[in-house]
Amino acid sequence: MIFLLVLLVIILIIAFKSIKIVKQAEVYVIERLGKFSKVADAGLTIIIPFFDHVRSVVSLKQQTMDVPPQGVITKDNVTITIDTVVFYQITDPAKAVYEIQSLKKGIEYLAITTIRDIIGKMDLDETFSSRDGINNKLRVVLDEATDRWGCKIDRVEIKDITPPADIRDAMEKEMNAERNKRALILESEAQRQSAIMIAEGKKQAAILEAEADKEARITRAAGEAQAIKEVADAKAKEIQMVYEAIKNANPDEKLVQLKSLEALERVADGEANKVFIPFDATSALSSLGAIKEVMKDEKK
Numbered sequence: 001m002i003f004l005l006v007l008l009v010i011i012l013i014i015a016f017k018s019i020k021i022v023k024q025a026e027v028y029v030i031e032r033l034g035k036f037s038k039v040a041d042a043g044l045t046i047i048i049p050f051f052d053h054v055r056s057v058v059s060l061k062q063q064t065m066d067v068p069p070q071g072v073i074t075k076d077n078v079t080i081t082i083d084t085v086v087f088y089q090i091t092d093p094a095k096a097v098y099e100i101q102s103l104k105k106g107i108e109y110l111a112i113t114t115i116r117d118i119i120g121k122m123d124l125d126e127t128f129s130s131r132d133g134i135n136n137k138l139r140v141v142l143d144e145a146t147d148r149w150g151c152k153i154d155r156v157e158i159k160d161i162t163p164p165a166d167i168r169d170a171m172e173k174e175m176n177a178e179r180n181k182r183a184l185i186l187e188s189e190a191q192r193q194s195a196i197m198i199a200e201g202k203k204q205a206a207i208l209e210a211e212a213d214k215e216a217r218i219t220r221a222a223g224e225a226q227a228i229k230e231v232a233d234a235k236a237k238e239i240q241m242v243y244e245a246i247k248n249a250n251p252d253e254k255l256v257q258l259k260s261l262e263a264l265e266r267v268a269d270g271e272a273n274k275v276f277i278p279f280d281a282t283s284a285l286s287s288l289g290a291i292k293e294v295m296k297d298e299k300k
Contacts, residue, residue, distance in 0.1 A: 017049035027093045029055045039093050058093035062154060065104055067111045069162075072119040074127060081162040082119065086111055086142065092150025099149050107146060111156070114141045124163065131158055 021044055022028050028040040032052045040047075047053075067084040074080060086107055090096045100106045118137050119127060127134070138156040146153055 014049050018046055020045040020047060020054065025060050027058050027060060029058060029093055029097050031055045036094060036098065056093075056097045058090055058096060060090060060093075062087060062089045064088075065107055067108055067115075069160075070112050070115060072116045074119055074124050075121060076123050078124045078167060079164060080119070080124070080127065081160075082115055082158060083160040083162075084111060084115060084138070085157050085159055086153065087155040087157075088142075088146070088151055088153050090150055091152050095148065095150030103146075103149060103151060106149065107142065107151070107153075110142055110145050111138065114138055124167070127161060131161075134158060 020028060020040065022040050022042045024042045026042065028045065030037045030040055030045075030047060030052050032048070036055075037052060065086045065088065067086060069081050069083040071079055071081050088107060090103075096103050115134075115138065118134055122130065122134075135156050135158060139153050142156060143153040
């Protein structure tokens with residue numbers, strides 16, 4: 001009975017040592033008699049007790065590593081502090097275990113030296129404006145270096161760049177001066193545009209006023225000309241009516257001359273500045289004396 005119990009315990013121990021359950025997104029690196037044997041994927045795995053053992057459990061998830069802030073010197077001899085984070089993923093568990101003593105330490109030291117090399121070739125202003133370029137250079141260098149360790153660098157991000165306090169103060173003063181300069185430029189430009197618009201408005205107003213005055217004069221002159229024309233037409237009609245009446249009455253020559261003089265008198269009373277006397281009227285004027293005598297004889 002005791003023998004059966006001992007045998008059962010041994011069987012349970014062997015079963016416990018032999019059966020391994022690997023979790024999802026993990027692998028087991030298994031050695032046999034101290035030598036690499038295989039990589040066990042997720043699921044149930046059977047190993048030989050006392051001959052095989054699990055050397056390491058490796059995660060296949062993407063992992064992050066925060067590189068401690070490092071003081072680096074720029075090309076223009078300014079010491080700045082850079083805080084960096086690295087995103088990486090293990091692609092070959094066997095290499096990650098056997099090719100380097102500590103994968104995280106290796107990535108950390110490699111990131112520090114690479115950052116110092118890249119920043120040492122850049123000016124201070126360039127480091128602030130070229131974060132994407134720095135991130136990309138770091139990723140490429142780290143990815144090439146860690147490929148033989150069975151690791152892939154997905155991303156490298158610079159979380160913060162901290163310059164010295166005196167440099168920060170100088171940069172803030174420079175930014176304030178630049179803002180004030182831009183504000184003054186914008187204000188002067190606005191004043192210039194305002195002056196231009198006011199001058200343009202006055203110019204347009206003067207042009208419109210001159211055009212309105214011109215139109216008014218033209219209209220007034222046209223009205224005066226039309227009025228003179230209408231008066232002249234009326235006088236002409238009146239003379240024509242007198243002429244027609246005299247003609248219909250069949251007058252003698254003296255009466256015609258007398259009526260002509262009366263018509264000339266009415267024409268002279270008009271608004272025209274000049275009066276044109278027909279040549280025939282001179283003979284009528286010469287006979288005024290004779291007409292006067294005739295009228296006296298009639299009165300007697």
